[in-house]
Amino acid sequence: MSGLRARQKADRHRRIIEAAAELFREAGYEGAKIEAIAAQAEVSVGTIYNYYQNKGDILGAIVSLEVNEVLNAGQGVVARPPANVGDALDTLIGIYIEHSLHYLSKEMWRQAMAISTQLPDSPFGQAYTGLDRALTEQIRALIARLQTLGLVRQDIDGAALGELIFNNMNMMFIEFVKRDAAKIPELRAAIRRQNRILVAAIGA
Amino acid sequence: MSGLRARQKADRHRRIIEAAAELFREAGYEGAKIEAIAAQAEVSVGTIYNYYQNKGDILGAIVSLEVNEVLNAGQGVVARPPANVGDALDTLIGIYIEHSLHYLSKEMWRQAMAISTQLPDSPFGQAYTGLDRALTEQIRALIARLQTLGLVRQDIDGAALGELIFNNMNMMFIEFVKRDAAKIPELRAAIRRQNRILVAAIGA
DNA sequence: TTCTAAAATTGAGTCAATTCTGTTTTTATG
């Protein structure tokens, strides 16, 4: 009942993801041919398309793993934020950015972002939008927490502010992955500088 | 001397762009096959690739036309902005958004954005980044103008503020084109709400 | 006008993602 089929399925899923992750890293997204992924995972090409709608969805599954890890790490900051608005934001954003290149190369991020705008209704497109929303929500939660702690003015529109901060950070991150030469410390510094304007406006 | 060759070249460029624009609108980006564009433009497939590095670059040429028109329209607002920070920003952003779907469908925008992140070093990728920068620069120019007029505090970091406003607007626009059901008035209202936080912070 | 090198064009060929169709394996049922 618990199913040979179900077990095999989970196993094949895992094998495909592992094979794809390895080949994406080694050869890049374009360089990793579906046939090669199939061979490495010891399934046929047809089977891969049985599990994922297209090549992008395979990358999508890997991206989801990464972002969920980041969301998890962010929880800690929301629970116990630094006692200073600027530092609190910088710490949370720092976690996002520092984790971001752990499993995914810039090239993989570029592909993932491109696919999510190209096919917003594909499984991956929807998942990616959901992840963005979750990140926005976490920033909003941090702001609410800071309001509770009396560090941010009560009359601030937390929802709008959370979106503003996330959208700016996300756009900066997109530009960051587009330039191979761009470095993390500079990215963080640029975002800090932008947020400084907001921090000055919302501090209690 | 001015050249038969040069004239033919310009003519072929024009024919390819016109054919592509028509087919992109009719059949969508993916649906418009290169062979069909070539046939409609009365050139061969090879010739198209002589003029453009890839299919995305053809779309890129169309996007550039549109964005340059928008930049032009924005000039007027920068020169004579409404005498109120919130309205000034809303007017400029309104011009960007209202023009945006004039030549390009949401689907074309999605493709254009996707290509620009996927291939940031292709001619189109670089051009697109340049256009983003020009828009950011125009917002920054508006802020500088408002500072001159005494409507925005002098000690505000105009560069950072311009980026913040552009990045937020751009991200909102990306989400807007990703959802076919999203409407322009709601997009504008959402951005106004976000900018309200900033306006409150920077007003003189 | 005639000739030649450079530039441009052509379209058949290549390559890789995706689809399709027949086969095999698993599960549920009598």
Added chain:
DNA sequence: CATAAAAACAGAATTGACTCAATTTTAGAA
């Protein structure tokens, strides 16, 4: 245990973007 329906699999066939070697056209010199 059969066995038939359902699910999953395999890999050949299709499709469409892009390349490239051969051919044609142009500009300008003789």
